[in-house]
Amino acid sequence: MTAIQVSGLVKRYGAFEAVKGVSFEVAEGEIFALLGRNGAGKTTTVEVLAGFQRPDEGTVRVLGLDPAGQRGEARRRTGVMLQEAGFFPDLTVARTVDTWRDFTAAARPRDEALRLAGLAHKAGTKVRQLSGGEKRRLDLALATLGRPEVLFLDEPTTGMDPEARRDTWELVRGLAADGATVLLTTHYLEEAQRLASSLAILDGGAIVAAGGMAETLAAQSGRVAFRMPPGVAPDELPLPVTLEGELAVCRAEDPDLAAQTLLSWAAGRGLRLTGLDVRAATLEDLFLDRSTS
Amino acid sequence: MSLAATYKLGARLFWRDKAMLAGSVITPVGLTVGMPLLMRHVQADGVAWATQTFYGSTALVLSITGFMNIAVALSMRRDQLVLKRLRSTMLTDGQILAGEIASTVTQTVALVVGCLVAVRFVADVPFPDNPVVFVAATLGGAVCVAVLGAAYTAAIPRAELAAAMTVPVFLVCGVGAGAMGPLLDLLPSWVRSVFDLLPTSAAVHAMKTGEFAAPALNLALWTLAGLVAIRLWFRWEPRRS
Numbered sequence: 001m002t003a004i005q006v007s008g009l010v011k012r013y014g015a016f017e018a019v020k021g022v023s024f025e026v027a028e029g030e031i032f033a034l035l036g037r038n039g040a041g042k043t044t045t046v047e048v049l050a051g052f053q054r055p056d057e058g059t060v061r062v063l064g065l066d067p068a069g070q071r072g073e074a075r076r077r078t079g080v081m082l083q084e085a086g087f088f089p090d091l092t093v094a095r096t097v098d099t100w101r102d103f104t105a106a107a108r109p110r111d112e113a114l115r116l117a118g119l120a121h122k123a124g125t126k127v128r129q130l131s132g133g134e135k136r137r138l139d140l141a142l143a144t145l146g147r148p149e150v151l152f153l154d155e156p157t158t159g160m161d162p163e164a165r166r167d168t169w170e171l172v173r174g175l176a177a178d179g180a181t182v183l184l185t186t187h188y189l190e191e192a193q194r195l196a197s198s199l200a201i202l203d204g205g206a207i208v209a210a211g212g213m214a215e216t217l218a219a220q221s222g223r224v225a226f227r228m229p230p231g232v233a234p235d236e237l238p239l240p241v242t243l244e245g246e247l248a249v250c251r252a253e254d255p256d257l258a259a260q261t262l263l264s265w266a267a268g269r270g271l272r273l274t275g276l277d278v279r280a281a282t283l284e285d286l287f288l289d290r291s292t293s
Numbered sequence: 294m295s296l297a298a299t300y301k302l303g304a305r306l307f308w309r310d311k312a313m314l315a316g317s318v319i320t321p322v323g324l325t326v327g328m329p330l331l332m333r334h335v336q337a338d339g340v341a342w343a344t345q346t347f348y349g350s351t352a353l354v355l356s357i358t359g360f361m362n363i364a365v366a367l368s369m370r371r372d373q374l375v376l377k378r379l380r381s382t383m384l385t386d387g388q389i390l391a392g393e394i395a396s397t398v399t400q401t402v403a404l405v406v407g408c409l410v411a412v413r414f415v416a417d418v419p420f421p422d423n424p425v426v427f428v429a430a431t432l433g434g435a436v437c438v439a440v441l442g443a444a445y446t447a448a449i450p451r452a453e454l455a456a457a458m459t460v461p462v463f464l465v466c467g468v469g470a471g472a473m474g475p476l477l478d479l480l481p482s483w484v485r486s487v488f489d490l491l492p493t494s495a496a497v498h499a500m501k502t503g504e505f506a507a508p509a510l511n512l513a514l515w516t517l518a519g520l521v522a523i524r525l526w527f528r529w530e531p532r533r534s
Binding site: 050052071072075076080082084085086087088089090091099100102103104105142143146 | 295298299301302306309310370373374375377378379380381382383384385
């Protein structure tokens with residue numbers, strides 16, 4: 001079943017086209033990463049999906065609902081963690097959660113929500129005294145308060161320390177394991193690679209790569225890097241390389257085979273390839289390759 | 294349930310904001326009780342002057358506690374993206390604004406009634422002949438100014454300017470309703486005629502005289518205009534440019 005369906009989405013701000021005909025689908029229970037540089041159109045897409053803005057062209061459906069036209073029903077079944085949103089600074093963390101429980105149907109108990117977000121020890125602290133990372137955790141607590149079927153997370157771990165980030169990953173995985181569909185945007189590509197099972201990369205408002213995480217990465221070239229042996233010119237090597245400072249970098253669909261070829265070539269000439277680094281394509285490679293603006 | 298929740302939230306935040314309390318409660322109450330008290334003791338016909346000043350001063354409570362308070366609070370919440378966060382909940386836009394307006398109306402009516410009781414004891418101002426009309430006019434006036442205050446936020450570019458931009462409104466309302474003593478009598482008649490059209494002047498007229506029909510029509514028209522303005526121009530997020 002499809003939880004999120006985006007078809008030909010266009011969103012303009014005056015003459016500027018922020019999102020240019022974006023289409024993708026997210027299956028129920030899937031964690032989907034929407035990636036891109038700043039200004040690529042990620043937040044605009046999330047805001048349309050969350051019902052804050054209407055599309056100028058195209059259609060979006062969340063759980064079969066029009067998020068702007070059927071906002072009440074959509075809100076009942078979705079949670080939103082915005083990239084930017086304020087709190088009431090003079091309320092304590094506990095009071096903030098209690099207040100939001102009043103706005104949420106079948107809300108989690110306050111203590112459970114705080115424990116999930118790792119904020120139980122901050123219950124009595126005023127929101128204005130929280131750090132940036134703690135505010136993100138409170139954001140997460142509010143977004144997950146109503147046990148949403150679909151959760152939108154716009155840069156959920158920005159400002160969090162490494163431990164909090166890992167706790168958040170566990171929470172997101174747990175929600176997905178319980179059946180929630182998660183759409184997240186992030187600048188931390190490692191985070192996206194660890195969490196998401198599928199992705200789309202936006203660049204200049206358009207999708208430049210999309211698909212399952214494993215398949216998309218498998219189709220991307222791996223990388224073999226080593227220090228150029230002294231006195232060897234790049235065109236003497238058996239495989240094409242590019243020079244990145246002292247390093248020769250060879251991109252290959254099968255980096256293990258490329259490494260074996262290079263090592264055999266070096267052994268035949270009595271050379272040593274120092275600093276050898278062989279790795280499959282990472283999301284960062286894919287991102288840098290496709291996101292060029 | 295949700296309207297009650299936003300109402301409760303608005304009331305809680307109103308009484309927690311100590312900086313706003315000085316402007317929204319202490320100043321208008323001080324003027325509305327203090328001015329009649331002063332008039333009671335410095336004028337020969339003290340009770341009559343105190344009574345006239347008290348009714349005029351209720352326009353200050355309406356325009357400060359009702360209009361200014363909601364305009365400043367909503368502008369701040371808009372600029373701090375709190376309104377945006379509230380919209381990420383199940384609340385409808387109407388529930389968010391209605392809760393805020395209802396909370397403001399409650400504080401405003403409570404302060405006007407509290408001032409009425411206070412001036413009865415400290416300045417011998419008699420209770421109104423028609424207390425039902427007094428309460429109804431206070432309620433209608435408070436609803437009207439709170440709706441207009443919410444609508445006025447569309448004209449406020451940044452939250453820091455909100456308080457300053459509401460000062461002319463409460464000055465005009467105060468002068469128009471007679472809160473500044475004889476100043477109103479010094480103005481040209483056409484200005485007074487314009488001031489009579491203000492919603493605060495209509496509410497004060499009803500409180501003072503017990504007449505209700507014409508003031509009610511005035512308040513209804515202003516409230517309707519405010520609702521239309523909210524529908525057309527209210528901004529839930531700050532301007533990006």
